[in-house]
Amino acid sequence: MNVAILGTGYVGLSTGVCLSEIGHRVVCIDLDEQKINHLTQGISPIYEPGLEDLLIKNIQAGRMEFTTSHRDGLKGAEIIIIAVGTPQKNDGAADLSYLEQAVQDISIHLEQSAIVVLKSTVPVGTNEYIKSILDERCSKQAAIEIISNPEFLRQGSAIMDTMQADRIIIGYEKREAANKILEMYRPLNVPILLTSIRSAEMIKYASNSFLATKISFINEVANLCEAVGADIKEVAAGMGKDKRIGETFLRPGIGYGGSCFPKDVKALLHTADLHGVHFSLLKETIAINDLQQETLVKKAVNRFGDLKGRKIALLGLAFKPETDDMREAPSIKISRLLTNLGAKVAAYDPVAKENARKILGDTITYSSSINEAALNSDAVFIITEWKEIKNVDMENLLKNMKHPIIFDGRNCLDEESVKECEVIEYYPIGRPAILIGKK
Ligand SMILES: NC(=O)C1=CN([C@@H]2O[C@H](COP(=O)(O)OP(=O)(O)OC[C@H]3O[C@@H](n4cnc5c(N)ncnc54)[C@H](O)[C@@H]3O)[C@@H](O)[C@H]2O)C=CC1
Numbered sequence: 001m002n003v004a005i006l007g008t009g010y011v012g013l014s015t016g017v018c019l020s021e022i023g024h025r026v027v028c029i030d031l032d033e034q035k036i037n038h039l040t041q042g043i044s045p046i047y048e049p050g051l052e053d054l055l056i057k058n059i060q061a062g063r064m065e066f067t068t069s070h071r072d073g074l075k076g077a078e079i080i081i082i083a084v085g086t087p088q089k090n091d092g093a094a095d096l097s098y099l100e101q102a103v104q105d106i107s108i109h110l111e112q113s114a115i116v117v118l119k120s121t122v123p124v125g126t127n128e129y130i131k132s133i134l135d136e137r138c139s140k141q142a143a144i145e146i147i148s149n150p151e152f153l154r155q156g157s158a159i160m161d162t163m164q165a166d167r168i169i170i171g172y173e174k175r176e177a178a179n180k181i182l183e184m185y186r187p188l189n190v191p192i193l194l195t196s197i198r199s200a201e202m203i204k205y206a207s208n209s210f211l212a213t214k215i216s217f218i219n220e221v222a223n224l225c226e227a228v229g230a231d232i233k234e235v236a237a238g239m240g241k242d243k244r245i246g247e248t249f250l251r252p253g254i255g256y257g258g259s260c261f262p263k264d265v266k267a268l269l270h271t272a273d274l275h276g277v278h279f280s281l282l283k284e285t286i287a288i289n290d291l292q293q294e295t296l297v298k299k300a301v302n303r304f305g306d307l308k309g310r311k312i313a314l315l316g317l318a319f320k321p322e323t324d325d326m327r328e329a330p331s332i333k334i335s336r337l338l339t340n341l342g343a344k345v346a347a348y349d350p351v352a353k354e355n356a357r358k359i360l361g362d363t364i365t366y367s368s369s370i371n372e373a374a375l376n377s378d379a380v381f382i383i384t385e386w387k388e389i390k391n392v393d394m395e396n397l398l399k400n401m402k403h404p405i406i407f408d409g410r411n412c413l414d415e416e417s418v419k420e421c422e423v424i425e426y427y428p429i430g431r432p433a434i435l436i437g438k439k
C-alpha cells in the first residue's frame, strides 16, 4: 500500500520504518528540513535502538522516502497517517495547533480520495472535528474517511513495541475504511481491536493515565515501606505475582517523566473537568509524582544537613534508558533543586547530554564518563538506569568520590556488589539503606 506519514518524530518515524519493513511504500513528510536531510541519508535524528538499521534497509529497498513537500508526499497516498505532536497547553489541555496545521496541509494538497489515520494522542471528539474540517476543505474529488489509531509504543523499545504490539486499536466509522487499515497491519500478526472512534481516543488516555497511576501508587507504597521498615522489592514482587495486578510498572523510583505520561494525565483530567466528572484520583497521581521527583534531594539534605558547595554527580539525564529524550525528565527538576540549594552538579548520560544542555544550559557541568562526573563528589544520584550505570564498577566509582555515598533513584545497583564494598552508604528507594563502615 502507499502510505504517507505526517511527522517524523518518535511515533511517525518508528511507524514509517515498521510499515515499510512489512512491505508498504512509505513517504514521510516533515516540516523540519534538517530532519528530512538526515533521514534521506539514512541518519536517524533520534536515538532509538534498531531504528537506523531498518531505516537504511528500507531506503535501499526503495520502500522509504522523505520530503518536506506535502504536495509531493501526498501524491498517490491511499493512507495518510498523522503523527504530529500534541503537547500540553498551560491549562493542561492538549494543544492541537500542529494537528490543525497538518490537516490544513492535507486539505490543500490532497488530490485523491484517502483514509486519514490519526495516530497522535488527541482528546475525545478530535477525530470528528478533523473529519469535519477535511470534508469541508478538501477538493470535491477527494473523499476522506477517518480512522482513530492511537499509538502505544514506548521510547527506547519503539521498534519492538510496534512489530510485536500488545494490541492495535482501530476506531472507525465506516467499516470499509477499517478493513483497509486491518489489511495494512495484517502482516504484523498482532491482536487488533475494532472500536468506535470515541472509545479509541479514550483508550489511549485511559491506558497512559492508568500506568502513571500505577507508578504513583507504587511510589507511595515505597515511601510507606521506608517509614515502616518494609522492603518495596519484596512487596512489589509479592503484589506482582497476583495476575490481576501484574508484575510490570511496579518499579518505584523518582517519578515518571517523558513526553506523554505527564501531559496525557493532565489532558484527561482537563477533559474530566470540562465534562463535570470528578476524577480526583488523577490529581493525586500528578501530586505524588511531583513530590516523588524531590525524593533524592530530600534524602541528601537529611544526610548532609546543607548542600551548599557540595558536589553531586547525576548519573543519567534522559527520562528513561535507551532514549535521548529529555522531555519532562525528572533530572531537570532534580538539577534545579540542587543548584538552588547551592550544590554543584556534574552530570553524565551516554546519549542525552546535548538535549539536556538545551534545557539546563551551563547551570550544571556535563561529564563524558561516569567516573569523571563522580570525581571528588560528595554523593552520586542515580537518575536513569542505563546498563552502563547499573553495571558500574563499584570499586572504581567509590575510590574517585570524596564521600562513598550513593542515592539510587532507580534501585538499579546490584545489591551483592554494594554489600561487597568496604565503605559505602547506599540509599535506595523504599528499601533499607546499606551502611558499611559509616562512622
Ligand atoms: N513519543 C512517544 O513515545 C509517543 C507519542 N505519542 C503521541 O504521538 C504524537 C507524536 O509524538 P512524537 O512522535 O513524540 O512527536 P515529536 O515531537 O517527536 O514529532 C512530531 C514531528 O511532527 C512534525 N510536524 C509538525 N507539524 C507538521 C506538519 N504540519 N506536517 C508534517 N510534519 C509536521 C515536527 O516537525 C516533528 O518532527 C503525540 O500526539 C504524542 O502524544 C503516542 C505514543 C508514544
Ligand SMILES: O=C(O)[C@H]1O[C@H](OP(=O)(O)OP(=O)(O)OC[C@H]2O[C@@H](n3ccc(=O)[nH]c3=O)[C@H](O)[C@@H]2O)[C@H](O)[C@@H](O)[C@@H]1O
Pocket (backbone or CB within 6 Å): 121, 151, 152, 153, 154, 155, 156, 208, 211, 215, 248, 249, 250, 251, 252, 253, 254, 255, 256, 257, 258, 259, 260, 261, 319, 320
Ligand atoms: O504515550 C506515550 O508516549 C507512551 O508513554 C509510555 O511510554 P514511555 O513514556 O516511552 O516510557 P515508559 O517505559 O512507559 O516510562 C515512562 C516513565 O515512567 C517511569 N516508570 C516506568 C515504569 C515503572 O515501573 N516505574 C517508573 O518509574 C519511567 O522511568 C519513565 O520516566 C507508555 O508506556 C507507552 O505505552 C505510551 O505509548
